[in-house]
Amino acid sequence: MCGIVGVHAPGQEAAGLASLALFALQHRGQESAGVAVSDGEGVMVYKDLGMVAQVLDERRLPSLRGHLAIAHCRYSTTGSTLWENSQPSYRLGPRRAVAVGHNGNLVNTRQLLERLRGGKRRMSGTSDTELLTALLSDEPADDLVDALGRVLPGISGAFSLVVMDEQRVVGVRDPHGFRPLVLGRLPGEPEGWVLASETAALDILGADVVREVEPGEMVVLGEPGGPRSVRYAEGREHLCVFELIYFARPDSYMLGRSLYEARRRMGEELAREAPVDADMVMPVPDTGAPAAVGFAEASGLPYREGMVKNRYAGRTFIQPSQAMRQRGVNVKLSPLREQVRGRRLVVVDDSIVRGTTTKQIVALLRRAGATEVHLRISAPPIFHPCFYGIDTQVETELIAARMDLEGIRDYLGADSLAYLSIGGVLDALQLPRDRFCFACFDGVYPVPVPYDVASHKFVLEDDPVVASAVTVP
Numbered sequence: 001m002c003g004i005v006g007v008h009a010p011g012q013e014a015a016g017l018a019s020l021a022l023f024a025l026q027h028r029g030q031e032s033a034g035v036a037v038s039d040g041e042g043v044m045v046y047k048d049l050g051m052v053a054q055v056l057d058e059r060r061l062p063s064l065r066g067h068l069a070i071a072h073c074r075y076s077t078t079g080s081t082l083w084e085n086s087q088p089s090y091r092l093g094p095r096r097a098v099a100v101g102h103n104g105n106l107v108n109t110r111q112l113l114e115r116l117r118g119g120k121r122r123m124s125g126t127s128d129t130e131l132l133t134a135l136l137s138d139e140p141a142d143d144l145v146d147a148l149g150r151v152l153p154g155i156s157g158a159f160s161l162v163v164m165d166e167q168r169v170v171g172v173r174d175p176h177g178f179r180p181l182v183l184g185r186l187p188g189e190p191e192g193w194v195l196a197s198e199t200a201a202l203d204i205l206g207a208d209v210v211r212e213v214e215p216g217e218m219v220v221l222g223e224p225g226g227p228r229s230v231r232y233a234e235g236r237e238h239l240c241v242f243e244l245i246y247f248a249r250p251d252s253y254m255l256g257r258s259l260y261e262a263r264r265r266m267g268e269e270l271a272r273e274a275p276v277d278a279d280m281v282m283p284v285p286d287t288g289a290p291a292a293v294g295f296a297e298a299s300g301l302p303y304r305e306g307m308v309k310n311r312y313a314g315r316t317f318i319q320p321s322q323a324m325r326q327r328g329v330n331v332k333l334s335p336l337r338e339q340v341r342g343r344r345l346v347v348v349d350d351s352i353v354r355g356t357t358t359k360q361i362v363a364l365l366r367r368a369g370a371t372e373v374h375l376r377i378s379a380p381p382i383f384h385p386c387f388y389g390i391d392t393q394v395e396t397e398l399i400a401a402r403m404d405l406e407g408i409r410d411y412l413g414a415d416s417l418a419y420l421s422i423g424g425v426l427d428a429l430q431l432p433r434d435r436f437c438f439a440c441f442d443g444v445y446p447v448p449v450p451y452d453v454a455s456h457k458f459v460l461e462d463d464p465v466v467a468s469a470v471t472v473p
C-alpha cells in the first residue's frame with residue numbers, strides 16, 4: 001500500500017503539516033516513515049524505520065524548515081525492509097535534487113535498471129522507487145515537470161507519486177489510477193494545497209477536498225496561480241477495488257463514495273447472498289465493522305461486539321513476514337466471553353488472504369464458548385496475486401488459490417463460510433466494473449506482469465550490481 005502526502009503551504013512549516021497528514025495514513029504502511037522538505041533553495045530528507053509518530057516526532061520536525069514537503073509511510077512490495085528502501089527516496093543528480101514518495105509497484109523494474117546502467121549510475125537501495133528517483137535526477141530536461149514528462153511514459157505498473165525538487169511538489173497518478181491520490185485546499189491565507197492518498201488525511205489538516213487526481217495526470221504545486229494540471233498520458237481508470245473493500249480508512253471517500261457506507265452495503269449484500277440462522281452478528285475488529293453492521297441490518301440479527309482489539313497493535317496483514325503476522329494476532333485481539341459464550345455467531349470480516357489470522361480468530365472464539373462460528377467475508381475469494389502494490393505476490397500463500405471452499409472452511413475450523421460475489425461488491429458500490437481492477441479475484445491484469453516480477457518481490461536484490469550497493473540481510 002504505502003501512504004503519501006505532498007504539501008505547498010506558503011508561510012507555514014510544510015513538514016509539520018505533511019507529518020500530521022501522514023499520521024492519518026499510518027494504516028497504509030508501518031515499516032518506515034519519512035519527510036522531505038524544501039525552503040526553495042535545497043531539499044532535506046529525514047526518514048527511518050518505524051511508525052510515523054516514532055520517526056517524525058517533535059525533536060525532528062523543528063529542524064525541517066520550508067514551505068514545500070512530501071511525506072511517506074512504507075509497506076514493502078519490492079525490496080526488503082531496509083533503511084535504504086525507506087522513503088522519500090532522495091538523489092542529488094547532475095541536474096537536480098529529487099525526492100520521491102511512491103504508493104504502488106512498478107512491473108518493468110528490469111527494463112528500468114538496464115536504462116539506468118546505460119547512464120552508468122548505481123542504485124542506493126533495492127526498491128523500484130530508487131530506480132525512478134535515479135532516472136528523474138539524471139534526466140536531461142529543463143525542470144522537474146519536463147523530466148517527469150519524459151520518464152513517466154517509460155514506467156509501467158502502479159504508481160501514485162509525490163515528487164519534489166527545490167521549487168515544486170508534483171502529484172502523479174499512473175494511467176490506470178490503481179492507487180488513489182486526492183487534491184485538497186488548506187484552510188486560511190495565503191492559499192495552500194495538499195495532496196494525499198486518502199481524504200482522511202485532508203480532514204486531519206482541516207483541508208477541503210478539491211478533486212481526485214486523474215489517471216495519467218500530474219498536478220504541480222508551488223507555482224503562482226495555484227495547482228497546474230499536466231496530462232502526460234491517456235488515462236483509463238482501474239482503481240484497486242480492495243482500496244474500497246478494505247485498505248483505505250472507512251472515513252475516506254473515493255469515486256464520490258463514502259467507504260463506510262460502501263462497506264455497510266457490502267454487508268447487506270452478503271446477508272442477502274448468504275443468510276444464516278444464528279444468534280448474533282459480530283465483526284472482526286475494526287475493519288470488518290461496517291460490513292457487520294450492514295449484515296445485521298439486512299438479516300435482522302442483533303449486532304454485538306464479540307472481541308476487542310488492542311488499539312496499539314498494528315494491522316497483522318501488513319506486517320512484512322509470516323512469523324510476525326502469527327505473533328501479531330495474539331497480541332491484537334481478545335474475546336468478550338460474556339458476549340460469545342453459548343451463542344451461534346456470524347463473524348464478518350472483509351477478506352481472507354492467507355487464512356492464518358482467521359483460523360486463530362475462529363479458535364479464539366470457540367475457546368471463549370461460542371457454539372457455532374459462521375464466517376461471512378465481504379469480498380470475493382482472492383485467487384490471484386497482486387503486482388500493483390499489495391504484498392500478495394506469491395500465489396501459493398493465498399488460501400483460495402490452494403483449496404476449494406469446503407477445504408478452506410475445514411482448515412479455518414468454521415461451521416460455515418461464504419464470500420460476497422463480485423456482483424455483490426458492484427451492487428454495493430453502484431459503479432461499473434470497468435472502473436476497477438479486480439485482478440486478484442478474476443485474474444484479469446490491466447497491465448501485463450513480466451515473469452521476473454511475478455516470481456518474487458526481491459527482483460532487484462538478485463542483481464549483483466544492486467546487491468553490492470546496499471546491505472541485504
Ligand code: SF4
Binds near residue numbers: 178240385386439441
Ligand atoms: S490485483 Fe487486487 S489488490 Fe492488486 S490492485 Fe488489483 S484489485 Fe487491488
